[in-house]
Amino acid sequence: MKIIITIFFLTFNTILFSQELKKIQAVQEKDSDFFGYDDYDTSGKPIGELLFLKGCSWYCGGSVKSIKASSELKENKGINYSPKNAHDFDKNTAWVEGKSDYGIGEFIEYTFDFSEIKEYNGSLGINRILLANGYKKNKLTWQNNSRVKQLKVYLNDKPYAILNLLDTFEIQTINIGEIKFPTNKVTKLKFEITQVYKGIKFKDTAISLLMFEGVGVH
Template identity: 50%
Template sequence: MKLIFILGLILIPQMGISQISEIGPSTIKLLDLTFQGEEEFNKNRAAAQQVLAKMRRLGVEFGELSQEDQQIYMKDPETMGSYWDILGGGCSWYCGGGPKDITASSYLKQQGGMDYTPLNIHDSDYKHVWAEGVDGDGIGEYILYTFSGASPRINEIIVVNGYVKSKTAWENNSRVKKLKVYVNDKPYVILHLQDSRSSQHFRVDPIGNGDREDTDALLAKPDWTLKFEILDVYKGLKYDDTVISEIYFDGLDVH
């Protein structure tokens, strides 16, 4: 995975009746996912499991293994549930945060055993996607996240744009060019996405309830929502369907 740092944020006041910030990603992490990579991952995991079984059978510690067995074991990223895992098993904002519900204005119906439902956009899996389900490019279609009032605040939105499971799938399907973000149905910010097979990180002012001293009062707060509306797209080579693999978050108030 390769890092590209974008210097600064694009801050463009929207002309007209409202002033809404428009920002670009602060960080882009390029993705090079392949089915061959998945095969290699699974091969390394199986070999590491054999070494682990040997350790248990012989009652030895890692340091007592041969150098070869140590190298085999270290090739397995054990915090990752699978090759397609986004967050892994380490600690993150999700230790205390996360949405309670995700819905969409539309989604593509199941095809060839694959589904494209809204829940796919937040399952920590690069292989599963949400695809809007209307004719054309899906301009105006949206995803809606609902959070409890006590949810930890968000200060970073991460978008995995397009069908990133393979280069071909990414090129053939449309990707989002601009996403309009609403907080409780009020326009908040417009995200300008780069046309790259990547995860794109957008820093935002904290979203959510900041007064957290009184636990009872915090728990009594009403739910709040984040809506992501498609404003513009990069055209796919083959299909009109606009696809987002994942929208997930980082933030405050955890640990």
């Protein structure tokens, strides 16, 4: 009996090991490669707001149907911390989880729905995440609030990968492999906080931007 139990235990461990999630390391980028102003005057002074992904990008054809989170920090002085803030092209807003601790286990989930688009041929997909970690409104706010150190990604509720993020104020990218969005189906991507970089002042963990690059647009 002990031999059978031992064999079962070893077999079970082998299966778990073989199904270990892939770990993906974020890459440091420059804000200047992703942000641009509306225009510039004759002296070179910028005009208007600083825009994320100015011009055409994956979003010229791709889109996110809806975004939700397991929690969000309560609105304060007219400022909200909705999960939609992570996908609004604005570095000055952020999704901030709403737990009293560092938000380990909290998540943000994106839904891609092409099920009702008759002319859609299944060509769209994503392959890279563009991420502004923490509350990027300014450097002091970023330092005071906590940032994400690691995210566990679920594709349609099944574990997909572990993302190891950088503790950096500027944009970082993560190549996650090509994820295609099939016809007549809804695809969900969930990002669960598993580790954090602690803020100087607040436990609240923030993500200012979690957006995508992909295929099937151009």
